[in-house]
Amino acid sequence: MAKAAPVSPLAPKSFPDCPPVEGVRFSTAEAGIRYKGRTDVMLALLDKGTQVAGVFTKSKCPSAPVDWCRAKLAGGKARALVVNSGNANAFTGKNGVSSTKLTAQLAAKATGAPSGEIFLASTGVIGEPLDASKFEGVLGGLVESASPAGLLEAARAIMTTDTFPKVATATCEIGGVEVRINGMAKGAGMIAPDMATMLSFIFTDAPIAADALQAMLSKSVAGSFNSITVDSDTSTSDTLLLFATGAAAKRGAPKIEAASDRRLASFKKALDGLLLDLAQQVVRDGEGCRKFVEIRVEGAASAAAAKRIGLSIANSPLVKTAIAGEDANWGRVVAAVGKAGEKADRDRLAIWFGDFRVAHKGLRDLSYDEAKVSDYMRGEKIDLRVDVGVGASSWTVWTCDLTKEYIAINGDYRS
């Protein structure tokens, strides 16, 4: 682990106040898995009847906890979530499998829930065996001390190279009854989610069945976690879980079985907003970042093409270093559009930094004011818009710049 870094300059100025979601309690502990003097395990206790949905990394080499969660998701029920930082339990072979099994058994014993309803996630170094016996000493205390108010501390316990904990909250209504959604995320590097960021956990008291949760989550992730990138490196551990305790039913919220139910309109909107908030917080903690970059691709042949072009720009080291250097280098944007392999009309391409159109009709826009654009590039938020001139579809992705600090953080992470 690198030396403790200062908090990202792009971090939100304050943490949102997140009133508890009924049916969820959190606690954290220092299990000494890798770090010293900080929490590295968090437990979320979920009331009986909690429904669960999840999406995971598409990596062909997923971590052992990802395999575990995928298998347990079929049941649709959850009673506890155990997450550790410091060790990803990825590429750990049979030890990884037995380690997840032992962790779930220990948690089942401590909570009194079936081990098949225990969900697990691990984040940190890849390729080192995870000693699950370290959980044994702390799980009993974690269950005892669990509290509804512990969201922020839980988010802090799962940090690795993150410089700030990431939480978000939203309210909406189902059948006229207010329900709440709280969420947390971690991630700063190895961020190119192919279906979720490294780790994110969402909790709601809405009474929604697992199948409906799953359909909504899979859809919502496309425009949020699957539209961000820090460094193009998809993790082995990406895990996004959504838990619904159903506690709002006691206050009259109707039980919802199908994602197509119209009474979910408000919930869907709130979920989309919350996931996007957390995904953008991950980008705002991108390793070494100084600039938050929103890239909108318009005029594409399809939404998928627009997204692919957007990610090609967002993942281009040359575009990212130019932004770090506060240089509105549209030439590199053109190169990144070109390499995406999607249809684009070079001679109708237009590019804007903020409101400044720097290129149009396939060449430099001679009318723009270089001094004003330079001034804009010194800002913390950079909006880059590209019209590729072939159709009517668009997509938006988010990323950060690439700085020397990224190299420093990742040149000595493991040693």
Place this chain on the structure above:
Amino acid sequence: MAKAAPVSPLAPKSFPDCPPVEGVRFSTAEAGIRYKGRTDVMLALLDKGTQVAGVFTKSKCPSAPVDWCRAKLAGGKARALVVNSGNANAFTGKNGVSSTKLTAQLAAKATGAPSGEIFLASTGVIGEPLDASKFEGVLGGLVESASPAGLLEAARAIMTTDTFPKVATATCEIGGVEVRINGMAKGAGMIAPDMATMLSFIFTDAPIAADALQAMLSKSVAGSFNSITVDSDTSTSDTLLLFATGAAAKRGAPKIEAASDRRLASFKKALDGLLLDLAQQVVRDGEGCRKFVEIRVEGAASAAAAKRIGLSIANSPLVKTAIAGEDANWGRVVAAVGKAGEKADRDRLAIWFGDFRVAHKGLRDLSYDEAKVSDYMRGEKIDLRVDVGVGASSWTVWTCDLTKEYIAINGDYRS
């Protein structure tokens, strides 16, 4: 342009002696396109009857000279090559088209050759208009001063962020007659050739027809220029041209019409070796590089899968920064294998750094000596081998590490 950088530590210790290829003459000049106090234009004059083949970037936003060369290649004949550095003439719209046309006309006038047999390439900043009239003042002198011995100086004139000129030479035989191949390349950043590197020009006196040259070149590039990457950014300007003057026919070399001709065996081998040499020199000048990395993927389902996995590893910022940090971080290699999307058996994966197997059967190889591996990682050449455990196919790719210097070079290139 960034401040002049010191020569790459991975540069070859000396330049090879490249005896002239009969029928080719070079000259260089200072046209003042962008740089001051250095050459920025090179002319290669080719004897009548020279055959030509070429491969170009697959970018959807190719430069104007790429469009020009593609169109002229159909004729199969070449009389001159004009290359400038400092400006890529890419994303320059109609100005770019007229600029290439004017350059060819000026070169045609100066050389007495038809403008359709003039080949062009430009490298440097993207998105700035290229003032082709600057060639007018120098082309006459270039024709006059052209000399068979000017290969190295020509290679120097086409450099941008390159820290050393890249040349190579080989001899082989056709029908028992010795023929020569000389080549040059430039490139240091924006290197992820999707069919050639930024610019490379190969000259031979072998009497081979354009169609046969084209078939051999397209094949040879797969394992050389198309198997290297510095930063995953494919250029708008990638151009590789192969010129055959046929002068060896005077010494009795047989004229070859078809790539399938068995008498080409020696030539093909020499061409493959020469392209690989130049491609590796480009990697050895990768912006900010300190380590030359050879990545061999074995046990893949197909050669294409092995190549895709290899490039996924080679383009991973986390693998590249780990190597810069002299850390044998196999966990990041696993993540890069996983994100490639190709079949891999996580639990049969094996990874070697040099001769040290650091992981096998899906987990860390406990037998390896960490001190010895650390010592190996301090070397300048790193061999990384991965067996993905699903088949019998393999591929090799080459890259360099990712350092803070890359960020420094690219954070202020244009400004």
